[in-house]
Amino acid sequence: MSKQAVLLLAHGTPETVEQIPEYLRNVVSGRPLPQHVVEEIQHRYGLIGRSPLTELTMEQARLTEAELASSGNAVPVYVGMRNWRPYIPDVVKQMRADGIAEAAVICLAPQNSRTSVGLYRRAVQAEAGPLAIDFTDSWPRHxxxxxxxxxxxxxxxxxxxxxxxxxxxxxxxxxxxxxxxxxxxxxxxxxxxxxxxxxxxxxxxxxxxxxxxxxxxxxxxxxxxxxxxxxxxxxxxxxxxxxxxxxxxxxxxxxxxxxxxxxxxxxxxxxxxxxxxxxxxxxxxxxxxxxxRPESLNGSVTLCRAIADLASEGLGRLAVRG
Missing domain, CATH: 3.40.50.1400 (Rossmann fold)
Structure with a gap:
């Protein structure tokens, strides 16, 4: 029986204003950005203090894992970020080291253009090796x-x-x-x-x-x-x-x-x-x-039930393929 897991993919965000230049280079794939653009992004981060995206995504992963366990599908849920730590390639390597053989992969952007999804997908596949992947890249109507x-x-x-x-x-x-x-x-x-x-x-x-x-x-x-x-x-x-x-x-x-x-x-x-x-x-x-504006979804249990449902479907497809 293969060992299964779930991988959630998100954009990523730096922890400090000083990390903004490196982060932006990741966002634009190394292309040069005008200094005034970098300084404006630093200014915006400075006004809000910091972005909680990483912690909130980790919380969503924990809630999704709990939802899966409650439905009898006890599998670990990993999180990988495209533009910051934990980077997607590093997380996929860790999954393989943990003995994961099959993974349901879900982009945490329900409506996704093929260009951005392509970047996420390529980042996963570049390190997947023998790891079997089921990729959910769009779920705007769930x-x-x-x-x-x-x-x-x-x-x-x-x-x-x-x-x-x-x-x-x-x-x-x-x-x-x-x-x-x-x-x-x-x-x-x-x-x-x-x-x-x-x-x-x-x-x-x-x-x-x-x-x-x-x-x-x-x-x-x-x-x-x-x-x-x-x-x-x-x-x-x-x-x-x-x-x-x-x-x-x-x-x-x-x-x-x-x-x-x-x-x-x-x-x-x-x-x-x-x-x-x-x-x-x-x-x-x-x-x-x-x-x-309303409160953002953040730790919404209903949202995490949606993610768990998508994960279960993906894991099911992998089991059939396997």
Whole structure:
């Protein structure tokens, strides 16, 4: 009987502001970044103190392991990060050293573009060797994921509606990506493909679909919108609409309060603690709008039930293959 395990993959985050330059080199695969970009990221991390992404991801792993054990599937759950410690290759090596022969691998980004998923997948496969892998790279419609977001949104929306005395619009967000990574080349354009397969990348549609499902699960929502946040500093256009554009439209429509829920992130980190809690709140305030957000999923048991369900399915497929 082969020894099975689960491997959760996340983006990774540095522990200190001083580690930001090294971290950013990992994010952009060694390409040079302007010094002012590095300094701006350091500034943002300095304002929030630090990013809790690593600890929260480890907590999600522990809760997922407990969920699996309670369902009779007692297997260890490992965590590997693409851009910081514990790095994915190091964790895969450790799994092999621990005698793991089969692993269900899950990206902790429910809606994933093939370009980013490809980086995660390659990092795992480069060190896998004889380790058999079942890779779950996209799960934007999982019922328990939708339920987890709805559980966080409903009480926050109810509270803000009561405090303002009027219906409050909801803005769902996901991380933006460069336009070139999610659109196929124009007819006649040559060059290497940015992702495997044909046609446009599914990321944008999957992100919007998650938003639609969460909105349907919270009937108290009177009006909702969707935007892409955290556009990067690299050259070329990034997909939108942006959060700022959407806030402008809500202000023009006469709204003085709104709820923003990121449905592309599973825990707190700089894109929530700075981008939402500082930058977007400040932008909305200048437009006369009070912006609030629900608690992030973080240690949501419902979320970890979703991850455990995905892991069980992956382990089952490995057992059949084996």
């Amino acid at each position: 019922p328990l994921l939708i339920q987890a977001f709805a559980e966080r949104l409903r009480p926050a929306l109810t509270r803000l509606t009561a405090e303002t005395g009027r219906p409050v619009p909801v803005l769902f967000t996901a991380h933006s990506v460069p336009t070139r990574t999610v659109q196929p080349p124009a007819p006649g354009e040559g060059g290497p493909k940015l992702w495997p397969g044909e046609g446009a990348d599914p990321y944008a549609d999957e992100a919007r679909h998650t938003a639609e499902l969460v909105a349907a699960a919270v009937p108290e929502i009177a009006e909702w919108h969707f935007a892409f946040q955290s556009q990067g500093a690299s050259g070329g256009p990034w997909i939108g609409p942006t959060v700022e554009e959407t806030i402008d439209k809500l202000a023009e429509a006469g709204h003085n309060a709104m709820m923003l829920q990121p449905i592309g992130f599973l825990c707190d980190h700089v894109e929530i603690l700075y981008d939402v809690d500082i930058a977007f709140k400040g932008y909305a305030r200048a437009k006369g709008i009070r912006l609030e």
